């Protein structure tokens with residue numbers, strides 16, 4: 088069993104708190120992405136799990152055994168570094184073979200494993216070359232191959248595909264997913280790229296300023312963000328946040344009355360996914376002033392304002408809305424997230 | 440721009456080239472001529488005179504022996520120091536500063552420091568006496584104790600010359616990103632494997648520089664030897680000095696100088712070949 092339990096990990100660099108009590112459980116064989124903006128502590132967390140950094144407090148367990156204090160090599164994991172760390176003085180072949188050599192694997196096994204990993208990442212043509220002469224994306228794939236070659240129980244990947252072109256990235260991530268799934272590898276995958284995280288992950292942990300803001304299935308995170316940050320970070324365009332008045336526990340959206348969560352003040356933030364709307368005649372619908380209408384082919388992207396607050400919504404490509412129009416919108420009440428204007432947290436009671 | 444005036448780089452380099460030519464190449468040519476001529480005609484008489492002198496073989500043997508012992512020890516110590524200090528966080532600068540103190544001491548002064556320790560009435564004997572190890576003053580630096588003398592000179596040289604090696608090695612180690620060692624560690628390499636398979640190959644250029652510099656300097660060893668052993672421990676530069684000053688024979692001194700130069704050049708070439716730095720394999 089290789090489940091990972093991250094238990095109240097804190098990490099300070101001097102006075103700066105890079106991680107503020109992070110807890111996260113990753114099940115055996117699960118693929119979890121750490122998603123978050125630059126500097127939120129993703130790499131720091133991975134390095135603590137790998138044993139390259141000591142946490143200020145907290146515990147990490149793999150297979151229910153605490154690994155704090157164990158040397159990195161005794162933790163039974165492999166890692167892909169954000170800056171690759173591919174050894175410049177070894178050929179690509181020897182780089183990929185490095186972990187197996189350290190395990191004293193015999194040459195036939197080394198060869199088989201290296202070829203398998205190299206094939207998967209399309210780096211066979213470079214096996215005899217030195218990394219110095221490879222492009223960033225090629226080096227990155229060498230780093231991934233080196234980690235896969237040892238067939239680890241636990242794999243930590245720090246933005247392993249960030250340097251690949253869009254097409255190759257799509258292909259690689261599908262193949263990675265297949266391989267890791269069939270091998271039952273427990274994977275923590277760090278990325279900036281939300282589509283990558285959405286597409287690959289069993290669950291996503293969204294991090295922000297050293298805190299895990301929400302952990303959950305990609306669709307759940309998308310539809311029901313726990314905080315304003317998560318809603319704004321995930322999805323393109325990001326979730327719209329509109330501050331609206333509450334009267335008698337209800338919020339008016341055009342002529343329709345939406346039930347607000349109980350015990351709120353006289354204002355609430357309405358979180359609205361851009362595509363959770365449809366066109367409705369005025370005054371029946373909620374009024375939106377369209378500043379720019381951009382036909383994208385597959386859909387129509389409208390930028391404008393509701394209640395004088397900026398919003399972006401998406402309509403079917405067939406609708407004919409022009410820049411400068413004022414339109415009415417009917418909101419899909421099941422896909423509305425209510426958030427507290429003070430804390431920025433959503434009201435979970437209403438999600439059920 | 441320089442494309443239009445290609446002579447500008449040459450103009451800027453000219454002073455240094457002229458300076459070197461004047462103060463290095465001219466004396467060099469003169470020395471070589473002095474060594475290989477007799478009464479204005481080319482001759483090997485001086486070389487013959489050098490080779491047949493009783494101190495010649497001893498000075499060659501001593502110099503090589505000293506180099507072979509001192510340089511590897513210095514490299515090993517410098518590597519150990521560099522590796523240790525790289526693990527230190529606060530106080531690193533202070534430690535490096537203390538370690539490089541011998542750099543600021545002239546080699547003659549260094550020799551005299553060790554003389555004051557090792558001479559008959561020196562600190563070393565006082566210590567041994569007070570510990571009851573010896574009953575009366577022992578002599579370490581005489582011609583009757585050649586091994587003790589050799590060890591004393593080697594120790595003094597190691598003490599004096601390791602700092603420069605360490606400076607070069609620390610600079611080399613600083614160039615190696617820590618992720619290489621971390622990656623090796625994750626993939627199961629222990630400390631020794633990391634050192635031999637990752638660190639050492641990656642600091643090859645620094646190692647090469649340090650070896651060349653230290654070896655050339657080791658072949659030129661003189662002041663420390665002179666202070667500690669006088670003529671009891673002949674070395675090549677010491678012999679050149681004696682022929683020049685005691686014997687007033689500039690020609691044989693010149694042959695020694697040329698010999699030292701040839702040995703240094705040969706050593707440099709061997710290092711350049713043996714430790715070939717392939718730019719393709721650098722980070």
Ligand SMILES: Nc1ncnc2c1ncn2[C@@H]1O[C@H](COP(=O)(O)OP(=O)(O)OP(=O)(O)O)[C@@H](O)[C@H]1O
Pocket residue numbers: 100103105123124125126127128129130131132169279
């Ligand atoms: N060794 C260190 N000393 C001081 N501060 C550090 C150190 N390592 C990281 N930090 C700080 O901790 C925070 C988190 O860094 P980390 O590298 O984990 O971010 P990240 O989420 O991986 O960002 P990115 O997506 O840009 O890689 C940053 O603000 C960084 O400046």
Ligand SMILES: [Mg+2]
Pocket residue numbers: 129130131169245
């Ligand atoms: Mg990072």
